Amino acid sequence: MRLKAVFLLALGSVLLFAPAAFSQAGDGQFALSREGDAVAGQRAFAVCRACHNLTADQQPRVGPNLDNIFGRPAASSESFPRYSQALKASGIVWSEQNLDEWLAKPRTFLPGNKMTFPGIGDEQKRKDLIAYLREATVSAN
Numbered sequence: 001m002r003l004k005a006v007f008l009l010a011l012g013s014v015l016l017f018a019p020a021a022f023s024q025a026g027d028g029q030f031a032l033s034r035e036g037d038a039v040a041g042q043r044a045f046a047v048c049r050a051c052h053n054l055t056a057d058q059q060p061r062v063g064p065n066l067d068n069i070f071g072r073p074a075a076s077s078e079s080f081p082r083y084s085q086a087l088k089a090s091g092i093v094w095s096e097q098n099l100d101e102w103l104a105k106p107r108t109f110l111p112g113n114k115m116t117f118p119g120i121g122d123e124q125k126r127k128d129l130i131a132y133l134r135e136a137t138v139s140a141n
């Protein structure tokens with residue numbers, strides 16, 4: 001009787017937790033954008049827009065264009081001539097996770113970079129921004 005209860009308990013927890021583990025493994029690369037609101041993110045992008053365009057066909061501003069940023073190696077926007085040595089040598093390939101860290105505090109994430117921006121402390125705001133960037137940075141160029 002007691003054994004059966006233990007068995008059912010064990011079975012129950014496997015059934016409860018296994019699906020959660022599987023769903024996270026598959027789409028981890030979208031873990032942050034999935035929790036963000038792209039419409040709020042578009043508003044939050046106003047502070048970035050002063051320095052960044054989102055498509056490859058535009059002239060870069062103070063910072064590089066952010067077209068197709070996810071999955072792209074850092075410092076690889078061809079139209080941007082002023083990347084820092086730090087970013088060029090970083091070996092970073094942009095993902096939602098490292099972009100989140102970069103946006104939280106660029107200076108501590110990568111010392112020596114040239115993005116003069118203090119960072120965004122609000123975690124939800126960063127998720128919103130990342131959700132917006134997922135939509136707005138995909139271009140055919």
Ligand code: HEC
Nearest residue numbers: 047048051062063064074075076083084087113114115117
């Ligand atoms: C004052 C201007 C400025 C602001 C504001 C700014 N950036 Fe930047 N950003 C830069 C510069 C300059 C670089 C290049 C840094 C380097 O070479 O070290 C950069 C680099 C980047 C990169 C890396 C691009 C690449 O090609 O590897 C990303 C991603 C980025 N910024 C996103 C953002 C986002 C999102 C915001 C808004 C939250 C933002 N930036 C705000 C100037 C700015």
